[in-house]
Amino acid sequence: MSQIKSAVGLRLRPSAHILLIKNPHSNWSKWDHLLAVAFSQLDAEMCDKCGNPIWLCRTTDGRVRFEVETYVCYADKELQKRRKKRESRKRELKDGEYEFVRAVPDVEGVVLPSRDDYYDLLALKSNSEE
Ligand SMILES: [Zn+2]
Numbered sequence: 001m002s003q004i005k006s007a008v009g010l011r012l013r014p015s016a017h018i019l020l021i022k023n024p025h026s027n028w029s030k031w032d033h034l035l036a037v038a039f040s041q042l043d044a045e046m047c048d049k050c051g052n053p054i055w056l057c058r059t060t061d062g063r064v065r066f067e068v069e070t071y072v073c074y075a076d077k078e079l080q081k082r083r084k085k086r087e088s089r090k091r092e093l094k095d096g097e098y099e100f101v102r103a104v105p106d107v108e109g110v111v112l113p114s115r116d117d118y119y120d121l122l123a124l125k126s127n128s129e130e
Contacts, residue, residue, distance in 0.1 A: 011025070012024040
């Protein structure tokens with residue numbers, strides 16, 4: 001779905017974007033239009049409050065219940081820590097100044113984990129829970 005979203009956002013033919021076909025701007029086919037319409041429909045059906053499909057999160061059907069899960073964004077945690085520290089010192093940001101977080105290695109010269117490393121770790125955790 002994210003590929004169709006990016007294609008539509010870039011005004012590219014969805015099929016050409018997905019299949020890496022040359023000239024992605026040319027000649028939208030019937031299927032490109034259908035993919036764009038389907039994406040638009042799915043996007044409209046995702047709840048802007050919770051991100052779940054509206055047919056699940058807005059139903060009163062008794063078969064549906066919800067579980068709350070949490071995750072930790074360590075980058076945001078660091079930013080919150082910094083913000084609290086700044087506020088305790090009563091220091092405000094200057095006009096136009098803002099704080100942001102970027103990942104850096106804990107030890108200089110060490111390579112940061114890759115996307116593959118992240119998903120490998122999730123798979124390992126998932127397998128060990130089964
Ligand atoms: Zn919702």
